Structure formats: C-alpha cells, structure tokens
Amino acid sequence: MTGQRAAFWLLAGATLAVYLTMLLWSLPRLDMGAAGRAFDLRPFGYTSDEAHAYLAALGEAGRAFYRGVQQRLDLVFPALLSLTLVFAFRTLAPTRAARWFAALALLAATCDYLENHAVRAMLVGPPEAVTDTMVAWASGWTMIKSAFGAMALTAALVLTVTRLSGRIGGRA
Numbered sequence: 001m002t003g004q005r006a007a008f009w010l011l012a013g014a015t016l017a018v019y020l021t022m023l024l025w026s027l028p029r030l031d032m033g034a035a036g037r038a039f040d041l042r043p044f045g046y047t048s049d050e051a052h053a054y055l056a057a058l059g060e061a062g063r064a065f066y067r068g069v070q071q072r073l074d075l076v077f078p079a080l081l082s083l084t085l086v087f088a089f090r091t092l093a094p095t096r097a098a099r100w101f102a103a104l105a106l107l108a109a110t111c112d113y114l115e116n117h118a119v120r121a122m123l124v125g126p127p128e129a130v131t132d133t134m135v136a137w138a139s140g141w142t143m144i145k146s147a148f149g150a151m152a153l154t155a156a157l158v159l160t161v162t163r164l165s166g167r168i169g170g171r172a
Contacts (some may be wrong), residue, residue: 009025009089014045015080016160018073026070032057036135038066040074043146045139048132055127062119067123074116092159108148 030038034048035057046054058066085105089098118138123128 008084008091011087011137012084013086015077017073017078018080020071022073022077026065026073028063030058030066030070030091031092032062039138039142039151040115041140041143043150045143046135048135051139052127052130055122067120071120072118078109078112079082080131082106085156088156089159092156092163101152104148104152104155108145108152111141111145111148115145
C-alpha cells in the first residue's frame with residue numbers, strides 16, 4: 001500500500017470514527033423530540049420560533065453539552081471530511097474536475113465552521129437573548145453548508161460508482 005493510499009484510509013477512518021461518535025452518541029443527546037433536532041441536522045434551516053423552542057427545550061445542561069462536546073467534535077469533523085473528499089477527488093477525477101469538486105468540499109467545511117460560530121452565539125446565553133438576526137445567520141449557514149456538502153458527497157458517490165462500474169465491466 002502506498003503512503004498516499006495509507007494516508008487516505010487513515011483519514012477516512014478518522015472521519016468515520018468522529019462521524020459515528022456524533023451520530024450514535026452526541027447528536028441523539030441533543031434530540032429534543034417535538035422541539036427539534038440539533039441545528040446542524042436541519043439542512044433546510046429553521047425559523048426563529050423553532051430555534052427558540054429548541055433552545056428552551058435543551059435547557060442549560062443541553063446547551064452546555066452542545067457548546068462543549070458537540071461543538072468540539074464538529075471542530076474536527078468538517079476538516080476531516082473535506083480532506084477525505086479532496087483525497088478521493090484527486091484519485092477519482094481528472095485534475096481540473098478534481099479541483100472543482102475539492103472546492104465544493106472546502107466550501108462546505110468553511111460554511112460548517114461559520115455555522116458552528118453562529119450556533120455557538122445562540123448557545124451562550126438564555127434563549128430569550130437570541131435575536132431573529134442571530135437565527136437567520138445560523139440557519140443561513142446551515143443551509144449553505146448542507147447544499148455544498150450534498151454536492152460534494154454526491155460527486156464523490158458518482159465518481160466512486162463510475163470507477164467501480166468500470167472495474168466490474170472491465171472484468172466481464
């Protein structure tokens with residue numbers, strides 16, 4: 001196994017480990033049932049009323065967990081995911097296309113960090129201190145991150161399926 005291939009699999013494994021930690025542990029703790037799911041998991045955004053209801057349902061302990069544990073995990077996840085995708089695009093796509101696809105992954109990560117910053121601002125004080133403007137910014141970054149992330153992940157999936165179908169078809 002080449003060094004670059006080993007680096008890719010190490011990076012992909014770390015990405016998967018952080019993702020599974022969030023999926024199976026931290027994000028379920030932030031699910032408030034009827035009051036909603038974590039802001040990060042709302043690809044179509046949220047209204048001010050939805051944000052206020054969710055923040056109130058979280059309570060101080062939930063907001064502290066979100067600010068601490070979840071946001072620490074989400075500090076490393078966007079970087080890991082975008083780097084994993086960049087490696088994959090370099091392997092699966094021609095150079096020019098790989099650069100465009102990599103740009104999508106890096107834009108998704110950048111928007112994820114901007115989303116995290118905006119969400120943190122909503123988590124530091126009581127829910128009644130959160131303004132409509134704060135919610136609009138956070139929700140906007142969530143939607144933009146989700147769009148760029150979906151495009152990057154779709155590109156990776158299509159490239160992977162194309163590569164695999166070429167290999168399978170070449171063996172027949």
